[in-house]
Amino acid sequence: MKRNGMTMYLGFGMLMVAMPAAHACGPDSVAAGAVCLDRYEESVWRVPNPTTTNALLVTEIQLGTATTDDLTAAGATQLGTFIDDYAPCTANGQNCADDIYAVSLPAVIPAANISWFQAQEACANAGKRLPTSAEWQIGATGTPDAGPDDGTTDCNSDAGSVSLTGARENCQSARGAFDMVGNLDEWVAEWVPLSTACATWGGLSDDLMCLFGASTASVSPGALLRGGDFRSHTAAGPLAVVGSGGPFNSRAFIGFRCAR
Amino acid sequence: MRHTIMTRTLVLWVAMGVNAAASAAGTCGPDAVPAGTTCLDRYEASVWRVPNPTTTNGPLVRKIQFGLATALDLASGGATQLGVGGDDYVPCTDDGQNCAGDIYAVSLPSEIPSARITWFQAQDACASSGKRLPTSAEWQVGANGTPDPGPDNRATDCNSAGNIVSATGTRGACISARGAFDMAGNLEEWVADWAPLSSVCTGWGGLSDDRMCLAGASTEVGGPGALTRGGSFVDGTGAGPLAVVGGRRPAVTSSFIGFRCAADNPGPVPAEVDDGVRVSRTGSDAVIRWSVAAGATASTVLRGHVSGLPVGRPGTDERCLISNSGADTLTDHDVPAGGDAFWYLVRGENAAGSGPYGFEETHGVPVAPRLSSTCP
Numbered sequence: 001m002k003r004n005g006m007t008m009y010l011g012f013g014m015l016m017v018a019m020p021a022a023h024a025c026g027p028d029s030v031a032a033g034a035v036c037l038d039r040y041e042e043s044v045w046r047v048p049n050p051t052t053t054n055a056l057l058v059t060e061i062q063l064g065t066a067t068t069d070d071l072t073a074a075g076a077t078q079l080g081t082f083i084d085d086y087a088p089c090t091a092n093g094q095n096c097a098d099d100i101y102a103v104s105l106p107a108v109i110p111a112a113n114i115s116w117f118q119a120q121e122a123c124a125n126a127g128k129r130l131p132t133s134a135e136w137q138i139g140a141t142g143t144p145d146a147g148p149d150d151g152t153t154d155c156n157s158d159a160g161s162v163s164l165t166g167a168r169e170n171c172q173s174a175r176g177a178f179d180m181v182g183n184l185d186e187w188v189a190e191w192v193p194l195s196t197a198c199a200t201w202g203g204l205s206d207d208l209m210c211l212f213g214a215s216t217a218s219v220s221p222g223a224l225l226r227g228g229d230f231r232s233h234t235a236a237g238p239l240a241v242v243g244s245g246g247p248f249n250s251r252a253f254i255g256f257r258c259a260r
Numbered sequence: 261m262r263h264t265i266m267t268r269t270l271v272l273w274v275a276m277g278v279n280a281a282a283s284a285a286g287t288c289g290p291d292a293v294p295a296g297t298t299c300l301d302r303y304e305a306s307v308w309r310v311p312n313p314t315t316t317n318g319p320l321v322r323k324i325q326f327g328l329a330t331a332l333d334l335a336s337g338g339a340t341q342l343g344v345g346g347d348d349y350v351p352c353t354d355d356g357q358n359c360a361g362d363i364y365a366v367s368l369p370s371e372i373p374s375a376r377i378t379w380f381q382a383q384d385a386c387a388s389s390g391k392r393l394p395t396s397a398e399w400q401v402g403a404n405g406t407p408d409p410g411p412d413n414r415a416t417d418c419n420s421a422g423n424i425v426s427a428t429g430t431r432g433a434c435i436s437a438r439g440a441f442d443m444a445g446n447l448e449e450w451v452a453d454w455a456p457l458s459s460v461c462t463g464w465g466g467l468s469d470d471r472m473c474l475a476g477a478s479t480e481v482g483g484p485g486a487l488t489r490g491g492s493f494v495d496g497t498g499a500g501p502l503a504v505v506g507g508r509r510p511a512v513t514s515s516f517i518g519f520r521c522a523a524d525n526p527g528p529v530p531a532e533v534d535d536g537v538r539v540s541r542t543g544s545d546a547v548i549r550w551s552v553a554a555g556a557t558a559s560t561v562l563r564g565h566v567s568g569l570p571v572g573r574p575g576t577d578e579r580c581l582i583s584n585s586g587a588d589t590l591t592d593h594d595v596p597a598g599g600d601a602f603w604y605l606v607r608g609e610n611a612a613g614s615g616p617y618g619f620e621e622t623h624g625v626p627v628a629p630r631l632s633s634t635c636p
Contacts, residue, residue, distance in 0.1 A: 026555065062528050063555040092467065092502065093404045097437040117400070124296030124401045127527050132395075189397040191487075192455060193477050193506070214456060214477035219465030221474040221504065248467055260297050260527065 026064020028104035029260070030139065030176040037131055037139035038257040040165035041110035041179050041186065042102040044086070044122050045076040050098050061101050062127035068105055076101075080111035084250050086118050091248050093117030102126045102258050106166040110179075112255045116187045116223040116247035119256040128258035130189040133241070135259055136226050142174025143181045145207070146228065146236040157182035157228060157236035162252075173238075177257075182236040184255030185225040185245075194218040195243035207237035210244050220246030229253040287526050287612045289327025291367035293402065293439040294525050300394055300402035301520040303428040304373035304442050304449065305365035307349075307385050308339040313361050324364050325390035331368055339364075343374030347513055349381055354511045356380030365389045365521050369429040373442075373518045379450045379486040379510035386521035393452040394522035396504065399489050402522075403501040405437025406444045408470065410497060420445035420491065420499040425516075436501075440520075445499040447518030448488040450510075457485040458506030470500035473507050486510035488517060530556035530608030530615030537606055546592040548604050553615050556608025558584045560635045562617070563592065566601040570620055572632035580635035584609050605630065 025036035050058045057074045060066040071078075079085050079100060089096035092115070102111075102122035114122070116130075123129050131139070149158035155171035156163040156179070166178040173180050180186075196213030200206075208228055222243040228236025231253060245254070288299035313321045320337040323329040334341075342348050342363060352359035356378070365374075365385035377385070379393075386392050394402070409420035418434035419426040419442070429441040436443050443449075459476030463469075471491055478485075485506040491499025494516055508517070536551035552559055561581040568576025581604075582590055596602050608615035617630035 059528060059531065060554075063531055065531070065554045093400065095405075097405065117404075120296075120397060120401060121404065127297065127525075129297045129401075130397060189395060190453070191396060191474060191504070193458060193475055214475070215462075216460050216476040217462060218475055219462050219472065220467070221472070221506075 028064035032135065032139040032175045032177070035131060035135045035259045037135065037175070037177055037259045038104035038128070039177055040104045040106055041184055041255050041257050042119075042122065043105050043108045043165070044079045044111035044114065045071050045101050045103055046079055046099060047071075047074065047076045047101050050101075058101070061103055064104070066103055068108060071103065078108070078111070080113045080255075081109040084113040086114065089118055089121065091115040091117060091250060093121050096121035096125070098125060100125060102128065102256070104257065107164050109162060110165050110184055110255045112162065112184055112252050113250050114255065115250050119187045120189075123256070123258035126258060128260045130187060130256060131259035133188045133190050133224050133226060136180075136186065136188050137238070139175055139177045140173050140180035140227065140238040143172065143238050144170060145205070145238065146181055146232065146234050149182075155179070155182040155236065156230045157232050157234065159230050162230055181227050181238055181240070182232060183230055185229045185242065185253055186227050187254065187256040188224045188226055190224045191221045191247065192224065192243045194220060194222040194246065198244075201239060205237060205239045206234050207239035208232065208235045208242055209239070210242040212243070218246070220248060223247035225254060287528070288523075291327035292523065295398065295402040295438045295440070297525050297527065298394060298398040298401070299523045299525045300398065300438070300440055301367035301391070301522065302440055303367045303369055303371075304447050304518050304520050305382070305385065306368050306371040306428070307342045307374035307377065308334050308364050308366055309342055309362060310334075310337060310339045310364050313364075321364070324366055327367070329366055331371060334366065341371070341374070343376045343518075344372050347376040349377065352381055352384065354378045354380065354513070356384050359384035359388070361388060363388065365391065365519070367520065370427045372425060373428050373447055375425065375447055375515050375518045376513045377518065378513055382450045382519040383452075386519075389521060391521035391523045393450060393519060396451045396453045396487050396489060398522055399443075399449065399451045400501070402438055402440045403436050403443035403490060406435065406501050407433060408468070408497075408500040409445055409491075412445070412496075418442065418445040418499065419493045421496050422493045425493055444490050444501055444503070445495065446493055448492040448505065448514075448516055449490050450517065450519040451487050451489050453487045454484045454510065455487060455506045457483065457509065461507075464502060468500065468502045469497050470502035471495060471498040471505060472502070473505040475506075483509040483511065492516035526610070526612035528555060529613045530554065530610050532616055532618050533559075533606045533608060537604070539604065542591070544593075544595050546602070547589065548592065548606075549589045550606045552588050553606075553608025556610050556615060558586050558609040559588065560584060560607050560609055560614065561590060562605045562607070562632055562635050563602055565596065566603055569603070571603075571605065571617065571630040572634075578632060578634040583635050605632075607635075
């Protein structure tokens, strides 16, 4: 409390993060056409007591205002950074509702080792979904195509391991999303007949074009991956597309980001 | 929830603690369940022909679109159910012509869900009801948690071996984690996605015994495949939450193919406004400034008299100063009577509805939500 002439202020309580006036997307995402695409590759958190003591935290996650400090203070634990530790949420997406939450945060290790089913559930619990390939494309446009990776500011296409979200500062798209190229391959919503080969984009681009052929023997469809990863070298890029990964795949170089 | 008091000579801010969370629940209609960003219909669709939909049955159509129509409402309006005994959708044709404003998809319990419908007709029936077909991905979130069919006990289990369709929701154990019925078995369900027409079923290998017929790519003419999900009453253990078929052209009909609709989930309502609500004096005017609430796209400002507290008390001359406005500041030219003061409350608004005004507190403990019907 302070006294200032005729004015008195009384303040109790805690501050919340304020949003810019009349901004349609949360602070964790960028506007990309009709969707809000998450600014960062997702980190995935297990939130204890999500419907009781941590209900407010879950609301903040869904509004895009939760911070790493908020999550840590609530006892949430980050998953998928080194191994597949999502159980009891299983690779086929069972037992995941109200358990694992995708959060778009800067300067954290993005979650990998996650199946398409688990990724989709983590988005859904956060009130979001996987973007379609077309939505992802709008969000990726303008990201510099991977050339030689300088290891510090360029998109991570050659480091052999994952970078912290947003750390490669030149790796930003026209609409403001980070790491759309390289770092982790990203699941998008679509399924296709499992691709059997990689072709090329012809003279258009040197990016991965592995949405080609249709398996007649596979025991799984393909779920599309976009952008390439930290091992893709110059084949990472805003056009990179892979249809040869089944939705159960769980790999250290595959992650995702959500949209709403 | 900021509680700001203004008198002629005194401006008093009382910030009473952040304690109210916006709820994500309740933003889907009663006929649907929230599944991520989608409201997925709780039941497989029954399709109804509604006579005079733009005149005498205009109110019935609006009830359908809000998810409020009951079987009794439909019967009272003279609506007839289609796709139960035969393919009786004409004049709505297999390719979706002449269907708009004719056939309506409704998510109802205890009805025989409609079959013998093409993908085009199904999509049109959803559209007339203000909905759409879900994508396969959206369908998946709605299906997860449904017990994978084993032996069908013909009573509570998913209908995977009944060889005839069940009334919606009657297989009580056939419910998903998010509350949708009959996602596995009963009728195969059209979803939005098209793919090259699949030519073979390969199975999911060791991962699941559900049908996996999204493989190969036909080189024959005749159209793409439209995906169906979940399997039907003839699939036995091949029905399930992973079942997917890409070998059905979108204009085919079958007694074991139906659908359900979805709509966008508007998401959570806004959080409370933060501590940024401020009032300053400019001459005799009060200037109110605030930060738009998290998750909000607009704001509403309510004013009342301190002498009229608590908030929402009838007959106390509360005023809605602005409603659903993009502003984050306003000037109030009114001056309270001597000995009285104004309070101001700011709330966020978005497509899902209104955020909270916060809570009345006693000794810092929230005791009751502030409620007022003054602002719409």
